[in-house]
Amino acid sequence: MFSRFLFLCAFSTLFSNAIWADEAQILSALKKALPQYDVGSVKFHQASGLYVAEMNGGPTLHVTSDGRYFVAGDLYKINGERLENETEKAKLAKVEALPESQMIIYKAKDEKAHITVFTDVDCGYCRMLHNDVPALNERGITVRYVAFPRAGVGSGAYNKMVSIWCSDDPKSWLTKVKLGEKIPENKCANPIADQFNLGRMVGVRGTPSIVLPNGTLLPGYLPVDKLAKEVGL
Missing domain, CATH: 3.10.450.70 (Disulphide bond isomerase, DsbC/G, N-terminal)
Structure with missing residues (x-):
């Protein structure tokens, strides 16, 4: 033995x-x-x-x-009569591994599902999606934001997002900045660069990019009804 x-x-x-x-x-x-x-x-x-x-x-x-x-x-696994996308599962694992303390979260009171959104404060379609957050919350969908300044680390959008994440009220300031309000400069230890690099690693090419609970990455904006259908609600 x-x-x-x-x-x-x-x-x-x-x-x-x-x-x-x-x-x-x-x-x-x-x-x-x-x-x-x-x-x-x-x-x-x-x-x-x-x-x-x-x-x-x-x-x-x-x-x-x-x-x-x-x-x-993508790498697929044949599981009986179903195909499982192993690559998407790995992507989801990386995104799900992010601590929620590093995200800006708009939580549904009766949460049935959540989506994770790579966002840029200077992106028009991101603003459209942000306007839909109350309606998504009513459907039971929690919206979790991570940062993806499209112009990269050190850009104007990057600096705005650092100031938002380092502010005393990130949820409120994210909304204000997306509406065009100027935010005072704030600095702190922040996850913006790491989140940007994670986005690039999992295949984000533009914003908004939405990671569904099953690991599917959806590029671009979807209206509330279509997004809820994609989530399975």
Whole structure:
């Protein structure tokens, strides 16, 4: 029994070392072949035997263990008669892992579902969606905002969003700024840059971008009825 335990420990160590070696090999191969992209992470997807490479500002790649072949796009699992989008599930996990304390949340009193919205205060369609927040709340949909200043870190929208998140009343100031009011400059430790980078990593290209409870990423504005239908209400 003890010898079997030692064998399993040794096998686990060898397997782990092999994965780390493959990850390093794939990272090196991708950097040489795709120098225009910054490789965010390379992780082993045990069920498929492929490695998932997240390209910052680029596609998700699924790479063979020798780093010689890859496909770009979503990875699907055939589960009986259903297809499950493994890539979208991974995206949802990253967004859901964000602490709600770092978001600006408009909570429904009788919450049935929530959506997570990547927003920019200078975006017209984001303002349209924000006007719909009371109606969405009445439908039982909580709206959770994370920041995605489209012009990037250090831009005018970025600085406004830092001031909003660092204010004494972020919910009120988010509404005011989206209506065109100027916010006094506020500074503090804030999540704006991290949220922007997360958005790029999960495929956000514009705002608003809405992450549904099932992990689907919807680009652009949807009217209340259509959005509620997408949520399943």
